[in-house]
Amino acid sequence: MIKGKKICTLLLCSVMSVSLLGGCKNDKQVSKDPNNTGSEERVKLTFCMSQTGWGGEAVDPELMKEVERIIEEKTNTDLTIIAPPQSSYNDKLNTLLTSDIPDIFAVRKAMDTLQVMAARGYTRSMDDLIKTAPEITSLVDPKYLDYLTVDGKLHAVPMYVPLSKVIWLRKDVMDECGVNLSQTPTTEEFYNEMKKMVGKGVIPFTFPKFLDNLPFFFNPFGAYYGIGVDENGKFYDGFNTPEAKEALSYVAKLYAEGIWDQEFITNENAIIREKLFSGKAASTLDYFNRYIYYINESEKVNAGTEFVPVYELVGPRGDRGNLNEAIQDVLCISSKTKHPEKAMEVIKYYFYTMEGVKLRCLGVEGKHFTIEDGRIKATEKAANSGYKSDVNSFLLYYPKIDNYGFKWDETTERLLPKQMEYVEEANKHLGSKYLVPGGKSALYDKNLSAYKKKIDEISSKIILGTTTVEKGYEEYEKFWKSIKGDEMLEQLNK
Amino acid sequence: MKRMNSGPVGYVSVGRKIFNISNAVFLFIVSMVVLIPLLMVIVTSLSPDAVVAREEYVLIPRGITFDNYIRIFKSGYMSAFINSILVTVAATAVSMLLTVVMGYAMAQKDLIGKKFLIRFVVATMVLDAGIIPFYMVVKNLGLIDSYLALIIPAAISTYNLILMKNYISSIPTSIIEAARIDGCSELGILFKIVLPISIPIIAAITLFYAVSHWNSYLNVVIFINDSSKYTLQVLLRQLVYQSESAISSASALNNFKMAVMIMTMIPVLILYPFIQKYFISGIMLGSVKE
Numbered sequence: 001m002i003k004g005k006k007i008c009t010l011l012l013c014s015v016m017s018v019s020l021l022g023g024c025k026n027d028k029q030v031s032k033d034p035n036n037t038g039s040e041e042r043v044k045l046t047f048c049m050s051q052t053g054w055g056g057e058a059v060d061p062e063l064m065k066e067v068e069r070i071i072e073e074k075t076n077t078d079l080t081i082i083a084p085p086q087s088s089y090n091d092k093l094n095t096l097l098t099s100d101i102p103d104i105f106a107v108r109k110a111m112d113t114l115q116v117m118a119a120r121g122y123t124r125s126m127d128d129l130i131k132t133a134p135e136i137t138s139l140v141d142p143k144y145l146d147y148l149t150v151d152g153k154l155h156a157v158p159m160y161v162p163l164s165k166v167i168w169l170r171k172d173v174m175d176e177c178g179v180n181l182s183q184t185p186t187t188e189e190f191y192n193e194m195k196k197m198v199g200k201g202v203i204p205f206t207f208p209k210f211l212d213n214l215p216f217f218f219n220p221f222g223a224y225y226g227i228g229v230d231e232n233g234k235f236y237d238g239f240n241t242p243e244a245k246e247a248l249s250y251v252a253k254l255y256a257e258g259i260w261d262q263e264f265i266t267n268e269n270a271i272i273r274e275k276l277f278s279g280k281a282a283s284t285l286d287y288f289n290r291y292i293y294y295i296n297e298s299e300k301v302n303a304g305t306e307f308v309p310v311y312e313l314v315g316p317r318g319d320r321g322n323l324n325e326a327i328q329d330v331l332c333i334s335s336k337t338k339h340p341e342k343a344m345e346v347i348k349y350y351f352y353t354m355e356g357v358k359l360r361c362l363g364v365e366g367k368h369f370t371i372e373d374g375r376i377k378a379t380e381k382a383a384n385s386g387y388k389s390d391v392n393s394f395l396l397y398y399p400k401i402d403n404y405g406f407k408w409d410e411t412t413e414r415l416l417p418k419q420m421e422y423v424e425e426a427n428k429h430l431g432s433k434y435l436v437p438g439g440k441s442a443l444y445d446k447n448l449s450a451y452k453k454k455i456d457e458i459s460s461k462i463i464l465g466t467t468t469v470e471k472g473y474e475e476y477e478k479f480w481k482s483i484k485g486d487e488m489l490e491q492l493n494k
Numbered sequence: 495m496k497r498m499n500s501g502p503v504g505y506v507s508v509g510r511k512i513f514n515i516s517n518a519v520f521l522f523i524v525s526m527v528v529l530i531p532l533l534m535v536i537v538t539s540l541s542p543d544a545v546v547a548r549e550e551y552v553l554i555p556r557g558i559t560f561d562n563y564i565r566i567f568k569s570g571y572m573s574a575f576i577n578s579i580l581v582t583v584a585a586t587a588v589s590m591l592l593t594v595v596m597g598y599a600m601a602q603k604d605l606i607g608k609k610f611l612i613r614f615v616v617a618t619m620v621l622d623a624g625i626i627p628f629y630m631v632v633k634n635l636g637l638i639d640s641y642l643a644l645i646i647p648a649a650i651s652t653y654n655l656i657l658m659k660n661y662i663s664s665i666p667t668s669i670i671e672a673a674r675i676d677g678c679s680e681l682g683i684l685f686k687i688v689l690p691i692s693i694p695i696i697a698a699i700t701l702f703y704a705v706s707h708w709n710s711y712l713n714v715v716i717f718i719n720d721s722s723k724y725t726l727q728v729l730l731r732q733l734v735y736q737s738e739s740a741i742s743s744a745s746a747l748n749n750f751k752m753a754v755m756i757m758t759m760i761p762v763l764i765l766y767p768f769i770q771k772y773f774i775s776g777i778m779l780g781s782v783k784e
Contacts, residue, residue: 006606052732059721060569061721080719095625099629099630274747279548301548302544303547384564385570385733
């Protein structure tokens with residue numbers, strides 16, 4: 001009896017193990033034949049984009065469904081939206097790409113990651129599709145589409161206009177400390193004027209922990225923060241140049257003398273913004289479209305003041321340029337999609353038509369917002385799920401809205417002309433931005449992540465003063481040898 | 495035997511007094527280290543935006559507002575809360591059932607292949623293929639976008655299983671043999687003899703599983719596509735980190751983040767006092783070997 005029970009137990013365990021292992025088989029079956037494109041059936045597509053991209057940043061699932069419904073109606077598709085939280089978007093996308101590549105997906109930091117994604121075969125060439133997309137080609141500068149090519153083929157389209165950052169300063173602190181800065185000061189002028197704010201109970205300049213913002217301070221010295229392109233069109237290590245060392249020494253001096261936020265290494269983007277609009281900091285580096293945002297937020301916390309931009313710094317040899325992020329986020333079509341044309345139609349509608357951009361930035365009237373006395377007002381449901389109806393978000397997209405159909409609040413209406421002036425001016429001071437093609441150097445593709453981490457690490461050590469420039473670069477040169485950096489450049493320059 | 499505190503009854507020596515005072519001061523400092531940050535979190539969560547924006551730390555309330563809590567409740571908190579409750583209760587029940595049954599089986603001295611089974615189980619603590627193979631297995635089981643993806647793959651924690659196995663092994667075999675002699679089946683022994691004796695370890699492991707499933711975030715993000723099925727942790731993290739996007743214009747103040755922290759802690763804080771006494775004794779009992 002006992003023996004029989006033992007044998008039964010063993011058989012049961014074996015069956016469980018086999019069934020679990022059976023779950024590891026390749027799923028070659030096609031679950032259905034979903035894409036019958038009969039005239040009445042909608043094409044099924046999956047669309048992966050972060051949770052805040054579906055109507056004014058509202059994260060309520062029902063409100064997102066409303067946006068989904070509108071897109072489906074306009075493009076005759078049956079969308080499955082995958083909207084992971086922003087903070088985990090890359091984790092989710094990278095997991096999906098290994099097996100269930102969404103038909104349409106957003107890629108962040110495209111200047112670095114698109115090349116790798118294309119090299120791995122996740123993205124489809126859009127050369128044929130872009131020919132039928134005058135909505136895109138009429139608005140996007142061909143130079144920026146070139147940034148998104150891999151082996152000469154277009155693999156993505158931009159989600160936003162090229163982004164750049166400027167320094168925003170509080171006028172009240174400037175006046176109180178007698179700071180007199182032009183909008184394009186020299187590095188020496190910047191240092192001398194910002195020093196006046198040291199010890200005055202305010203952080204003269206706060207900076208985020210993300211060191212890929214350092215190009216704002218590299219450009220004035222003629223340096224490049226990463227693998228750059230020289231005047232002969234050859235790739236070189238921009239980080240290991242006398243100009244880069246000079247730039248880092250300058251930043252380290254700003255830090256050592258208390259001009260640079262001593263806690264910058266822990267600052268998230270939200271923290272630097274809070275420090276500036278609350279008056280804890282006098283200036284920070286942020287996007288060109290932040291003027292109205294800072295005015296509004298500072299008013300809310302009873303710390304209202306005017307904000308002025310510094311577009312760029314001019315170095316000792318006349319080099320200049322702001323932080324040019326070029327194309328940050330892009331939209332790609334899956335290499336496995338059965339309906340690339342429909343996928344492109346969705347992209348065109350949602351990002352390159354006025355109606356689509358309004359849908360993305362404002363949501364659906366009656367669900368996300370209402371118009372009362374000619375002014376926009378968020379519904380309660382939307383307001384409580386993080387909704388923002390913000391004119392700044394419209395500035396990020398290519399289609400320019402000439403008629404919103406309502407008036408913004410009085411402050412926004414009053415400040416909008418100045419905001420537009422700042423945006424236009426910022427675009428005249430763009431710094432350098434180079435694209436390194438993926439798939440050309442196996443060493444580069446393999447070591448890109450480690451390279452970026454290393455230059456951030458060395459930069460932070462030099463700025464914080466935990467190492468000198470000489471010792472920091474000694475360590476960097478050892479790292480460069482370990483990743484066969486010279487060979488990597490040779491491969492890129494072939 | 496010489497008493498340490500020699501003297502009349504009630505007499506407290508100077509050394510003892512010094513020790514008591516030092517002990518009290520030390521414990522007071524330790525409790526302040528724990529309580530002051532908690533106080534700061536609570537006070538900040540109730541403070542208006544203007545106060546939080548101006549101050550580095552808010553320990554003394556300067557104006558009280560419940561706006562952030564109201565915002566959390568109206569943000570879809572209840573539906574996400576219900577999702578979390580469903581997942582936590584179901585996952586904990588499944589986990590406990592499987593852990594108890596497997597722990598009992600592994601505790602049997604005459605189990606065929608016991609050594610191999612134990613090594614096989616312990617190996618899972620050390621070897622981890624990573625998220626991609628895990629995702630592919632779950633996907634091939636057809637569990638993507640289903641709550642089963644949060645329940646089945648994480649059903650048994652090896653650590654908890656070993657605790658259970660060790661505790662059951664410590665039960666005197668004479669009790670079990672007596673039950674067998676009386677004609678009790680194995681299932682009967684498990685449910686009528688072993689489980690009632692194992693209440694402390696069951697309470698402790700239930701708490702471990704419940705907290706683990708309640709706090710589960712990455713599995714929800716990876717396996718669930720439909721945002722209406724997101725649990726509370728995902729919703730609240732998204733609300734907190736909305737302002738972290740480089741291009742977002744969402745507000746960034748700490749009072750809302752603190753309110754979120756309080757709301758995620760509350761359910762666990764409510765549960766803990768009911769099983770606290772089992773929790774502490776259960777941890778130690780599980781480690782006793784025969």
